Amino acid sequence: MLAQIFATAIFLLMFIFIVVEVVERHVVSLVCALLTIVLVFGLCMQDMAAIVDTINLKSLFTVEFWYHTGNEGGSSAGINWETIIFIFGMMVMVEGMARVGFFRWLCMYIAKLVRYKVIPLFMTFMVLSTILCMFIDSITVILFLAAVTIELSRLLKHNPIPMILAEIFCANLGGSATMCGDPPNIIIGTSLGYFFMDFVTNTGVIAAVSFVAVLIYFYLVFKKDLLAKASEKIDYNNLPTPESTITDKRGFYISSVIFLAAILLLVTHAQTGLTVSSIGVIVAVATLLSSIRHAKLLLKQVDYKTIAFFIGLFVVIGGLEKTGILEIMAGFIGKISGGNVLLMIAIIIWLSAICSAFVDNIPFATTMIPIIKSLSVTYGVDLSVLAWTLAIGTDIGGSATPIGASANVVGIATASREGYVIKWGQYCKKMVPATIIVVLISMLVIYFRYL
């Protein structure tokens, strides 16, 4: 009982400190992880095995960690090293791509392709944001996309805010389509033993249907703003050429090949047997070897704070799991729904969406994984259906408010630092309806397809 109280208190403390931002979130999660180990596992449970299980280092030395032979399904308990190694590898690859100017080139190339026409640019940048975020972290994508959008908007004389808002939404939507698009998905996939294509054929289909709806929605709500200054004369000679954005031509080609290889490895990993941790290591090593002169810089630019945050978070959630708190929470959801699958799905998708709109979706999704596992066992519901529901809810819900997802923060900050201030009201007015539309569509697709 005391262990449960401590585990819950530490978890709540972590959430509160993450929200108030008095100290950085990785410091919060690491301190809370230490408290979990000392107070929950050490002092209350006096269980050395629980500590070893939660630290989970032994998983690194198993064959299944690097090469899978079947649909084993990882454990959701403790530190998910597969997620951490994969995210690290992708971060190195993305840093390598950014160094050679890949993202700026892609944005400028597409802008040139649509002849710098505002509406086609608006639509293609939404597509670009969605597709890139299926494979690359949304922070990097929005960082480049928003910067280019502002640069082009100054030259093309239109307001960049509508375009940035649509790009942010599409980044989160694209992230929901694949296993590596958004951190909750990689955690869900590695914890429950799903593959890249499992996500593409399930959450990917939902995201594709939703994308059509948001494309129409954003076109209708932003058309007037985008075309407000359409009659003004534009000097196309001031526009940068795509080629001028490449900083290292040889590195650019190599980075493009590594990126394509990463996509291929992810798409085929169910067939090749390579786990996402192996793929992470392969892309990181390939990137570092191909730009050996810049290897130190690339490694320095990796976001270690996020990795540390993940490690701490997994330990804190491990505390909740080991003390049985998450089973109690699962029982509560099961009781409210009365074992009714329709209601259970509605609760999971809306609860995930609403919570993710206000708090970091990574701790939320990590907490919910053992809960949906327990619900699946207790009520005989297909675990995969609950997993897709959780993934969509957490990924999409984050779009609703400025603080819901990392892409929102980066997009808003990039615009505001250039003087295009996006306030809460202005943001929510356009993004909350889009979020509700997509969550509703997703819920209906889940109902019709799986039940």
Next chain:
Amino acid sequence: MKEQLIISVGREFGSGGHEIAKILSEHYKIDLLDHNLLDEIAVERGLDADTLRHLDEKHIAPFVSRSVRNFSVSPEKNIAQLQFDYIEKKAAKGDSFVIVGRCSEQVLKAYDSMVSVFVLGEKHHKIQRICELFKLSEEKAEKFMKEKDTKRKRYHNGHCEGKWGDSRNYDISVNSSVLGIEGTVAVLIDFIDRKRQL
């Protein structure tokens, strides 16, 4: 080319810091950047100055803000950053100017050409000055002064590491009540000229 000179002026409300900054800019014949900074940015980039000004020198609202890496959703923080980037760019270009507030003594501390000043004053002198300038009663002037100083302190300490008014962060801290505005300006000009000769 004329040698670069940047004068950063931090000030307590009612101490006459702004007036001192204005006299220094006239003396050295260099631009004065104060609340007009956002107007300058707005004109240059075709933005709405009123929206920017509304968020100027405000502290960061808690709970409704979130940071990712070095990015924040707080409009107040971003408008502050917009100004920091602007003055940093101006300094990097070699421009000379007097800048009032905006954490400039921290933002530009890498520039040897900067002289950072903090102007403070005796409470009764500041209240008297506020009463005259804003036609307020003593009681209201004191309240107004406290509000303004609290706001400046929260803004400064929320956006940069060094503490507002801490003499260790400035080249010189001066009490304008001792010598008055003109006397303080004379001391500062002497200090700035001597520093430039080093």
